[in-house]
Structure formats: structure tokens, C-alpha cells
Amino acid sequence: MTRPNHGGNLRWAASLAGASPTDLLDFSASLNPLGPPSWLANWLQQHYTQLIAYPDPQYRQLREAIAKHHHCDPNWILPGNGAAELLTWAARDFADCREVLLLGPAFRDYERALTAVGVPWRRLALPLDRPATLAILQNLLEPEIRADTGLLINNPHNPTGWLWPLRELWLLLQRCRLVIADEAFLDFRPDAADWSLEPCLAESRSLVIVRSLTKFYSVAGLRLGYAIAHPDRLERWQQWRDPWSVNGLAAALGPELLADRAFQAATWNWLPAARSALANGLATIPGLRVLPSQANFLLVQAEHSVLPLQECLLQQHRILIRDCLSFAELGDRWFRVAVRSEAENQQLLRAIATVLTDGRAGSMTA
Numbered sequence: 001m002t003r004p005n006h007g008g009n010l011r012w013a014a015s016l017a018g019a020s021p022t023d024l025l026d027f028s029a030s031l032n033p034l035g036p037p038s039w040l041a042n043w044l045q046q047h048y049t050q051l052i053a054y055p056d057p058q059y060r061q062l063r064e065a066i067a068k069h070h071h072c073d074p075n076w077i078l079p080g081n082g083a084a085e086l087l088t089w090a091a092r093d094f095a096d097c098r099e100v101l102l103l104g105p106a107f108r109d110y111e112r113a114l115t116a117v118g119v120p121w122r123r124l125a126l127p128l129d130r131p132a133t134l135a136i137l138q139n140l141l142e143p144e145i146r147a148d149t150g151l152l153i154n155n156p157h158n159p160t161g162w163l164w165p166l167r168e169l170w171l172l173l174q175r176c177r178l179v180i181a182d183e184a185f186l187d188f189r190p191d192a193a194d195w196s197l198e199p200c201l202a203e204s205r206s207l208v209i210v211r212s213l214t215k216f217y218s219v220a221g222l223r224l225g226y227a228i229a230h231p232d233r234l235e236r237w238q239q240w241r242d243p244w245s246v247n248g249l250a251a252a253l254g255p256e257l258l259a260d261r262a263f264q265a266a267t268w269n270w271l272p273a274a275r276s277a278l279a280n281g282l283a284t285i286p287g288l289r290v291l292p293s294q295a296n297f298l299l300v301q302a303e304h305s306v307l308p309l310q311e312c313l314l315q316q317h318r319i320l321i322r323d324c325l326s327f328a329e330l331g332d333r334w335f336r337v338a339v340r341s342e343a344e345n346q347q348l349l350r351a352i353a354t355v356l357t358d359g360r361a362g363s364m365t366a
Helices: 010-017 040-051 060-070 082-096 108-116 134-141 166-173 198-203 231-240 248-258 261-283 307-317 342-358
Strands: 077-080 099-104 121-125 149-154 178-182 207-212 225-228 288-290 297-302 334-338
Touching: 010 307, 040 248, 060 077, 060 248, 077 082, 077 231, 082 108, 082 149, 082 178, 082 207, 082 225, 082 231, 099 108, 099 134, 108 121, 134 166, 149 166, 166 198, 198 207, 261 288, 261 297, 261 342, 307 342
Parallel strands: 099 121, 099 149, 149 178, 178 207
Antiparallel strands: 077 225, 207 225, 288 297, 297 334
């Protein structure tokens, strides 16, 4: 099977492990291990009749719930079939830009979406030897931004997990013809409102914010995300896409997820300590360097290729980590892992230490 560009491809991993996908412990997809919320199974059973009728093509109830969550008008909300669908329309909206700038390493789907519609793009390489400060980011972007430039930026950044106060760069960013801010992982922070570019929406029609519900609530299979932008732009996106992009179950579930304050608080309470413990544990393993992260995943550099390690973890321990071959700047000496429960994180640490100590990962211990 072809090596995947995304995490979470359990069928591919199971083929390498010689096991069932359900037997694998997945650290490759950055989903919340506390989810889905405990009430979801009963909710799905009670609401399966949503599958009988077509969804409301305007998604009024869902848009109202999202708008209430963000304290804005529902006309500024466009639900999507995951953030990935919305990034496709973002790429099409970049059509009148001379080029689109990405901060590399960059999420592979950005390149896919831009290439599919023939929009030129260029990566600006982030220095990975130290966290990119706001000054570094400004110095990187300042010489490149023009009136006909587009910018596709994510915050927290994927795959490093770095978080930037982008509002402090808004005077620079708004010089772009169009800015798409992917904030898919920002919900993992209780202070998300302090880091989002949302306040800048009122100042400019050239900004779109893309958010995801599937990662935080661990319902990736349902596919649910949304864009926040000026209604005129969202109306244009709506005209481009097929009707009923969001399925009826996802549309009905969205408001229930956003209303679950207890689940949100539990996630915010769990993540900082779990992330710190996992980062510290990985850093104690000889040959690994862990980048500091403010997201629910960690980027790790190894001294040798991580592909033998990935294979051994699958075959010997039924654990899947994300290789970084799809990130052009990284190659085969980097891997990314999600932060999971304490017991699962310890299982990962023991497995990696065992593989490297026993020399089962070939060239990594050569």
C-alpha cells in the first residue's frame, strides 16, 4: 500500500503490523484521547433518523450555535465537511494572487489544494533549531508580502506546535490580498480567544479563519469544520460547492459538542501536564530531540531515519507514530506523536526506548 500523507491511516499501518486496525494504538493522528464525549454513543442511537432526510441546506441551527460560540452573526459562519473541504475553497479563492506563501514545514493538504487549482505557492522555511519567535516570523514574512500575495498560515503551527500572537503582526498580514488562518488546533487552549485572529475580521474582508471540531472532540470520521469570514466571501464559497456538504448527523451534533462545557474543561485540564510529561520522557531517550509545543502533539528529531523505528513499533508493539516524509523540510529523521492518556504515553515511551536500546530499528542505532 502507498505510504500515506496524513496520520491516522490505520489500514496502511495494520498491513505493516500484520494486525487488525482495531489492535493499533494510534499516535499518528492528533485527536483528543478524552473523546468522543461519553454521551455520544447514546446520542447517535437516538438521532440516527437524521440520516433519513436531507439536511437543511442553510445549516441554520448549526451556524447559530457556532456563531453563539464565537459571539458573532451567523452570516459570518460557513460549516464545512471538515476543515479540509474549506481549505479547498480557500485555495480557489487565492486564484487572483501572484503566489501564496506557506510557512514550512507545512501541512501537505495546503499544497494539494493550491496545486489542484493551479495557484502558485512557495514555502518560507522556519528555523527549526529554535522556536520561531514573533520577530523571526516578522523578518521571514516582511520582505515577501506584497499587495498581490496570499498567505496561508496555521496557529498553532502544524507540525511544530508553535503558537504565535499573530494579532501583533496584523498590520503586516493585512497587506496581503487574502489571509487564510487555519486555527484547527486552537480549541485545545482555554485561552483560544486571546490567540485567534477573530478580532481582526471586523477590520478586513481579506481574512478567513478556518476551525475544526473533529480533532478536539475526536469525531474525525464525521467530518465537521467551519469558516469565519465576511458574509460576501462565504456566499461565494457556498456557490462553488455541492449542496449538503455537511451530513445530517454532523450538522445536528455540532451544537451539542459546542455546548459540552465539562468536556472542554476536562481537556484543558488534562493537556498541559500530559504534554509536558511526554515531552520530558521523549527527551530522556538518547538520540531524540523534542521541539517545545503548545498543541496536542510533539515534533521529534532523531539522529537517524525513523522509518525502521516506525516499522518496529508497529510490528513489535502495535503502536503507530507519524513519519514526516510528507513535510518537505523534514524528511525521514523526524516523527510526530499525539499526546494521549498518561498510560498510553508511558506505553509509547517504553516501546521507543526498548526498540532503540535493543537495536531493532536498524540504522537508528547504527
